[in-house]
Amino acid sequence: MRTLDQKICAWGGPFCAATLGAGLLMSGFVPPPAPTLSAEQIAAIYANNAMMIRLGMILGLAGIAGFIALVCVITTQMRHMDTPSRLPADLQLGAGAIGVLTLMFPNMVLAIAAFRPERDPALTQLLNDIAWLLVIPAFPTFLAQFGAIAIGALTDKRADPIFPRWAGYLNIWLALLLVPGAFAYIFRTGPFAWNGLLSFWIAASAFFVWLILMTPLTLSAINRTAKAA
């Protein structure tokens, strides 16, 4: 019972994956509209799906609450690590908290784009550009956050480590999969465009895998640290 709060937060991962994923799917943003579409085509997408996009984005916002909860409980557990300093736990929390913004603002901008279907198509295209170019290249906070988990997992001197070492290496790998999204600033077609194989499909998969994977890892840590206390 003492750990119920932490367990609820840990389940924020799958909760976020489910609601954010459902929100994107019902908005028709899997994959996102191509960067090569004209202003009129973009405006038509928002006009025709306005209500589904608005509702989908509300779902997405709810999901982001789950991400915040997961970030915090990971740090709660990382404080039990036997590391030279509290840096890994602190960096994970700080970077994760800022990462929330790069998920939340694009979500809001997409809803804003759908809010007024009658506006000038060029403006809707601009909002669409802003939203996708906010979220797809947003690797730095996740690099720092997943990297902090990796540093913690790999330097933890506990006899019964909080996270297994392979989870540390996996966090490095998942973080690196988000980096190609940065090239979305440069390319409008191909695998690096914001709807492309590497910038969207691989990067989004990496983020969702992280959300779903960190939950059992954190639950296991909660159970073990609670037993030891």
Place this chain on the structure above:
Amino acid sequence: MITAEVAAARDKHAGRVPGEPGLWVIIFGDLLVFGLFFITFAVYRMGDVGLYARAQAALNQGLGLLNTMLLLASSLAVAIAVPALRSGEAGKARRATTGAILCGLGFVGVKVIEYGEKIRAGMTPTSNEFFMFYFSFTGIHLLHVLAGLAALLFVRSRCSGQPTSGTISAVEGCAIFWHLVDILWVVLFAILYLHQ
């Protein structure tokens, strides 16, 4: 001595994972991602074979081959360094690692020259699809080379005295990563520079 041999023979049968098992998550993960890169390249290439053939002709095969030789040589040097370190020949291990690092630096230098040559000739990542792949794939690989060089510097710093089993494991991990960097380049060289 006999016990050591028996133990070695038993190890051979039990099978041993070089480095630490968790590291292989990254090694296989990276192979998976580059495998995806290569499939992506092949699929896009089928869409416009002529363009890819024309653009490929602009690459400097000589410099590509030189870089391949540099990385193969440095991989060999690392393969000499690790057993040397294991058997306590720290001096030999350090010399071999230094050789590997110099070859790696040579690779970086050649790549910088090559990029400069291309950019001065007006070939940039946005010129066409081929150069988008060329610059992004070799650029991501170059980041691997830099990370690998940092790992080799770590290896070199450990080449003194009799190493502990923890050191051996860490050094093996670095060596495995360097071999990964090498094998990825060999495939990149084949598909970007040679594949007709």
